[in-house]
Amino acid sequence: MKYLDLVKRAGRSLKNAKGRTILTSLAIAVGAFTLTASLAAGTGARQYADELIRSNVDPNSLLVAKDKSLFGEGGGAPGSGMKEYSEDAAQFGGATFKALNQNEIKKMSEIDGVKSVAPAYLVSAQYVTFEGSSKRFITDITAYDASVKAETAAGKLPKLNTQLGERDIVVPQSFVEQLGKKPADMVGKKVTTHVNKAANAPSDAQIQAAFASGGSAAVEALVRPESKDETFTISAVSATSSTSFTASSALFISDSAAKKLSDYITEGTSQYQKYITATVRVGENSDAAKVKKEIEDLGITARTAEDLQEVLFTIVNVIQGIVMVFGVLALIASVFGIINTQYISVLERTREIGLMKALGMRGRHVSRLFQLEAAWIGFFGGILGSGLAVLLGTLLNPTLTKMLGIGDSSILVFEPIPIILLIIALMLLGMLAGWFPARKAAKLDPIEALRTE
Amino acid sequence: MIELAHVSKIYGKKQNQFTALEGIDLKLESGISVAVTGKSGSGKSTLMHIMSGLDKATNGTVVIDGENLDDMKTKTKDSFRANKMGFIFQSFFVQGNETCADNIALPLEIAGVTGKRRRELIDKALEQVELGDKRSAKAKNLSGGQKQRLAIARAIVNEPSILFADEPTGNLDSVTGDTIENLLFDLNKRLNCTLVIVTHDKDLADKCDIRVNMKDGRIESVTGAKVGKK
Numbered sequence: 001m002k003y004l005d006l007v008k009r010a011g012r013s014l015k016n017a018k019g020r021t022i023l024t025s026l027a028i029a030v031g032a033f034t035l036t037a038s039l040a041a042g043t044g045a046r047q048y049a050d051e052l053i054r055s056n057v058d059p060n061s062l063l064v065a066k067d068k069s070l071f072g073e074g075g076g077a078p079g080s081g082m083k084e085y086s087e088d089a090a091q092f093g094g095a096t097f098k099a100l101n102q103n104e105i106k107k108m109s110e111i112d113g114v115k116s117v118a119p120a121y122l123v124s125a126q127y128v129t130f131e132g133s134s135k136r137f138i139t140d141i142t143a144y145d146a147s148v149k150a151e152t153a154a155g156k157l158p159k160l161n162t163q164l165g166e167r168d169i170v171v172p173q174s175f176v177e178q179l180g181k182k183p184a185d186m187v188g189k190k191v192t193t194h195v196n197k198a199a200n201a202p203s204d205a206q207i208q209a210a211f212a213s214g215g216s217a218a219v220e221a222l223v224r225p226e227s228k229d230e231t232f233t234i235s236a237v238s239a240t241s242s243t244s245f246t247a248s249s250a251l252f253i254s255d256s257a258a259k260k261l262s263d264y265i266t267e268g269t270s271q272y273q274k275y276i277t278a279t280v281r282v283g284e285n286s287d288a289a290k291v292k293k294e295i296e297d298l299g300i301t302a303r304t305a306e307d308l309q310e311v312l313f314t315i316v317n318v319i320q321g322i323v324m325v326f327g328v329l330a331l332i333a334s335v336f337g338i339i340n341t342q343y344i345s346v347l348e349r350t351r352e353i354g355l356m357k358a359l360g361m362r363g364r365h366v367s368r369l370f371q372l373e374a375a376w377i378g379f380f381g382g383i384l385g386s387g388l389a390v391l392l393g394t395l396l397n398p399t400l401t402k403m404l405g406i407g408d409s410s411i412l413v414f415e416p417i418p419i420i421l422l423i424i425a426l427m428l429l430g431m432l433a434g435w436f437p438a439r440k441a442a443k444l445d446p447i448e449a450l451r452t453e
Numbered sequence: 454m455i456e457l458a459h460v461s462k463i464y465g466k467k468q469n470q471f472t473a474l475e476g477i478d479l480k481l482e483s484g485i486s487v488a489v490t491g492k493s494g495s496g497k498s499t500l501m502h503i504m505s506g507l508d509k510a511t512n513g514t515v516v517i518d519g520e521n522l523d524d525m526k527t528k529t530k531d532s533f534r535a536n537k538m539g540f541i542f543q544s545f546f547v548q549g550n551e552t553c554a555d556n557i558a559l560p561l562e563i564a565g566v567t568g569k570r571r572r573e574l575i576d577k578a579l580e581q582v583e584l585g586d587k588r589s590a591k592a593k594n595l596s597g598g599q600k601q602r603l604a605i606a607r608a609i610v611n612e613p614s615i616l617f618a619d620e621p622t623g624n625l626d627s628v629t630g631d632t633i634e635n636l637l638f639d640l641n642k643r644l645n646c647t648l649v650i651v652t653h654d655k656d657l658a659d660k661c662d663i664r665v666n667m668k669d670g671r672i673e674s675v676t677g678a679k680v681g682k683k
Contacts, residue, residue: 001565002565005567012555016550016551351546352548354546355540355546356563358505358540359534359540360531360535360560360564446507447502447507447508
């Protein structure tokens, strides 16, 4: 017996029992809907996470830190519990971290394949003023990351992997909006940063000497923090992006300008030329994972873009997994639906099966016929559920995306191949479920089946 | 030619044994019409099942056209049945939801006949039972007589050498029954296929070349013009 004839015959049998077929398919459709939707949401979330990382981290760079707790390793949240004392400890935001020192920075830059090591300079300006505004603002100032492409609202950023000019500054669009200005109007304007040198506690002898030479005014001058103003020119206004964190949260100055300011601020303190984190740039042809291993041999923790991606993906996968479990449970329930329906179908069609066997149809083919019917049910259920999920998903996608505020990425991404695979899997599931009733049909005795009365 | 030698059929085991057939010796020439008669429980249906390979004899041999059914594997026996035999039942067993053509296609599908040849055979069979205009009609919309004609078309579509009919007129009124009888004998002559009819109906049996009268699982008598020599 030809396979195609069996497939057609199975399809016809189902057509003759439409109501039952549709109802059984609906059970599968529920599972298919859940699985398709969760697959789409997972893909969407992963794409968003991927974009998030790509617009913030360069795949050829590693984020390194001395303190494991920065990466959520080595026990608890940063700053909790006691910390082992270290000469290289640095304070940041009230928490103490082990920091990288110059020697370690040097060692890392000597690793084969490393192009550069850029420490993260902490520039905490006392305040910042903008040309044309009398207000003073508090904000972070960071070194410009030349390896990440940022969008601009006005002005021009240097080419990828080229640093800003020494006196250039990049301002986020949100800051400009806060000032009530248009991005284009701000390009070329001046920004002044007021930085304080760390107050050093003078010794008694110094105070006495100062008092002796200049009286109380000299002592005051000695104790008062030294400060200076640095003026930069706005070269570009970075656009607000849904995926780039850094581009919208700080002022950017060139690497060297940041280093100068950082050194100025920390000079004379324990934090001088100590860095909590640094970015290690790896050459185009070098393996970031290999460099990571060598850095870790130095006792420094390193994270590649891939590691970060993995962390985000793990979260997405866990959530997706939970939803998919519900889909699979729905499918398991529908399997019993198919088994039940097909058993009834076998009972109803005892005569038909008997006739087919009497006419010389092989038990194997009778069994296949019923399995194919179950496969058809799986197919219809899959098409129905997945189709509905795609339809609803496509309709709701703009609304959902807007609600979640993830900008131009979409949260539901339907890919044809997983959906096709899902439908094939459902057909196989149908065949599996149809196996028990099919076996019953195949074993039917034609003489018994055809006995009238 | 159908040859049965010392065929017996015993159902059940030990204390519950029931002998349905015992010591059947029968030789039927090809192309003749045979009526198997007898009361209910006389073993006539069992005899037909064994002759057609649907059931297996407990003892004895069944040889059809030189081939021993007992030696055959299930697979071979199935294809033997699909290619050499046609079946007609009292209750027609046509699929009401399917068209006449689809009903007739079943034996051809089983035998693996496809495409143009399949269509030709279907048309030919429909013409022979005078249902040529009902090709695409649903079987459930046919009358009783038409349904049995459709069943006959299904039985002859694969051009079998033996046609088994189990009470073919049992569910039909006498006028329609006569038409079906005439059709069966006509096909028996035209297609030159052996016709084996199991029936209660004496009138029908009398029209056959040979009458095998069964009683309590044994052959009581074999009468008729063309009784083969043993």
